[in-house]
Amino acid sequence: MLLTARTTATRPKALRTPRIAAALVTATVSAALVAASAPAPVAPLGIGDPLFPHLGNPGYDVASYDIAFTYRGDNRKPLDAVTEIDARATQALDHVNLDFAHGKVGAAEINGRAARFTTSGEDLVLTPAEPIRPGERLRITVRHTSDPVSGKDAQGGWLRTSDGLAMANQADAAHLVFPCNDHPADKAMFTFRITAPKGLTAVANGLPVAEPRHSGSTTTWAYRTHHPMATELAQVSIGRSTVVHREGPHGLPVRDVVPTKDRKKLERWLKKTPGQIDWMEKKVGRYPFEAYGVLMAQAKTGFELETQTLSLFEEQLFTLPQIPAWYVDAIMVHELAHQWFGDSVSPRTWSDLWLNEGHATWYEALYAEENAKRPLKDRMREAYRRSDGWRAAGGPPARPNRPAPGKKISIFRPVVYDGSALVLYALRQEIGHEAFERLERQWVRVHQDGNATTADFVRLASQNAGRDLEGFFDAWLYGKKTPPMPGHPDWRKGTKDGK
Template sequence: MSTNTGNTSSRLVAAGSALLLGLTGAVVTGTAPAAASGHHPTPGAAGLGDRLYPLLGNGGYDVQNYDMHLTYPKKDPAQQVRGDVTITAVATQALSRFDLDFGGDNVGGVSVDGRRASFSRSGDELVITPRHAIGKRHRFTVQVSFAATPISPNASSPAGFVKTPDGTVLAGQPDQSHNLFPSNDHPRDKATYTITLTVPSGWSGTANGKLVRTRSRDGYVSTTWRESHPMASELVQVVAGDFITYVRKPVNGTPIRDVVPRRLAGKLLPVADDERKELAWLEGKVGRYPFENYGSLVIDGNLGFALETQTLSLYDSGTFGLPTVVINPIMAHELAHQWFGDSVAPWEWSDVWQNEGHATWYEVLYADETGTLQEYADVPTLDAYYKRAYSRGDQYRAKYGPVGHPLKADVIWDVFNPNVYDGGALVLFALRQKIGVAAFEHLERAWVAKYRGRSASSQDFIDLASRISHQNLNGFLHAWLYGTKTPPMPGHPDWTVTPV
């Protein structure tokens, strides 16, 4: 995610599925009596215990795949959407019941392994009790029919299942995807997805990954998309409406497609053209692009942020109305997220600095290496940029909490705050000063290679940095990530912080 508010000089643009409890031994398919597994069945936890979002995600199972169908009955962005989802999961404990996250309008029915199951709702928890308990390590399927209605975003809650003048999109980060579809809505439980969108003829439907098939029947068009790489629920994208898809020339074999409102195509498509240059540049920095394809989705509106939905980054027309010296680094920021945040997801939301710090790092570096840093950030050099960020360090820590420990999550901006953007990038600058440019660049490539398709913690990053640099960086990086005061900057003893 990047924010597009504030002035240019201070812009803060802004494996497989990770196992919840660790699976060992063979996976047995089908729902079996829990006694067969040798474990007494108990309820799965209603939440993973994330410090910032305690009820996001659910315990007791690991999702392998989502197969979701959404139907848009008419050409109306404000309409209620009907859906059904089949979730394939593996039990990590013997389950007497389990939860899904869901905050949509209603649930029509639930079945487990083809047998109708009882369910209830408690807030955003969909509590499911199967006819028979599920044994540990057993693979099972859950089918849920549901309905949801898009919202108009507002300043305090701009994300969600969003309506626009041309149709609807999904901005699920960090805790909004389950307001559209039932899920294990935490980045720790990544899964593959098949998404089918059925829309009236004249509309189009686009989702993450590759187009598998298109079918037309009785005045409706159904398109099926497959994201075969593990994806966090907060990165799902489903766009339906009067949009067109524009295909650009591939970059090193990666297909590029952009999705924009039909009526604004002539205005918006030229702005996105720099993404091809950015993709080649980032592959040169951190290695091969990790997914099937890439592109930009632009809506007519003003969300106040851009969002790295997997394979199709979301922007608003407010962002695309900015000067290119601002837009291009923002686009580099969202593209960098495909490696940092999408392919390598945070273990918990306190680790969001890994997403935003890295994306900001490459955003600023792109501006610098394309010769636009002065115009973009009102500073002549990278050192000047990070000296300015360093001066704000104690103020940011006092207001928002340490870089790796945001104080709260009452509203989205509590978590996606300046200290995880510029503060996170400043941690990386300090680390590069500490271990040297060569070791730092090696670390960046090793990080996205080692944890590709997985979720990783800040301690995982510290451990890998220590191993690659042949230094024990626990004390150094703990001070930078969790200290209430900004540590001294290696190589710049003259840098000072502004008092709180």
């Protein structure tokens, strides 16, 4: 999830206005890239995503990223960086397009030979010394800066905190940090190497590769993922942080990253995570990754984000006295649930976003019902009342409207949160609790570490129900109006007295 949309009636009153970060605007390269022109005009490419047509790049499949950042202690200045990409060509290529903006490129290589480079839109276009053949391995190296832009130019990517930096790359902001194939359909392994001044701590997705290496006035950390990851889920945190270790179910490493000065007062929340993981495992099966933890950032972001193995939270979520404890617990479970739904099983296109957010909202609400006596039925009845309005404003759950120009995060609307959890509630009503719970477990097991579509979910649901559910899903996922709720013929839409 990119932005934790807090728009349901079950929220505390103080949080009814969505706490959303500044709207994204069209990215521009922060400075012109100094390079020789390609022999022929080049164009920005894309894989044709229905919501972001120019996102991602065709012609190759990335296997891994190895990214080195050098941070010099000032979060207003660009970092020096080297991004190495190991990929394989899926077609003949005269040019290799990467998504990249907000950085200066100093040099680029493909397979050990210098490559010419230029830009087109938000693409960095490399011209290899020789054309690339289908099936050929691509070893790409780009030496560049990584610029933590802010203010009116802020679009995601690097997030400035009071003591350093963190990342917030959803939906398509990873390319504001490093060159990549910035679409969840192309998942890859990641290695991060972060050098920072002594006194700071750097943490990233995955687990440490080795002990931190000290050299003069700097320290270098290295981390590597054990499972493939979408670019939008990358996380690097640099700051005056303490890393708190504990053990989760089955010996799972639980690693939390918190401001050192607030370590003790945040413990009441940190110690909840192992129990929340255990609760989720009872619902859908074994946790899918090598580690988990929460990153509490000293920044006013307006969102929480399910970065893989290390979910990003605003520290103030845990410290503002007006936020009820049950609500904080539920939001923690929302981001945790995304590790299964959205991270391990990633969407094939951004129109499949409802599968991420609907499921995370579902388990958030179910946890609140079972642990805080907040009835799921009441929340879903309220969502049903408002659902037609959400569909009119943002489109049906599986056919969302395209984002407004310059507002890419506007795809994160109420219809993909409670509006999509409502679809899951209707499904459970339609096929029964037993078949629904079996479906959930199968979904995350069959598609673990991969990508899946709405059509995949419809097929698996039909198999578990023992009958064709295509008509049911067509109405609930694509209809302009919300269908009648199975088992609740008395539920009404658009009126506050709907029962």
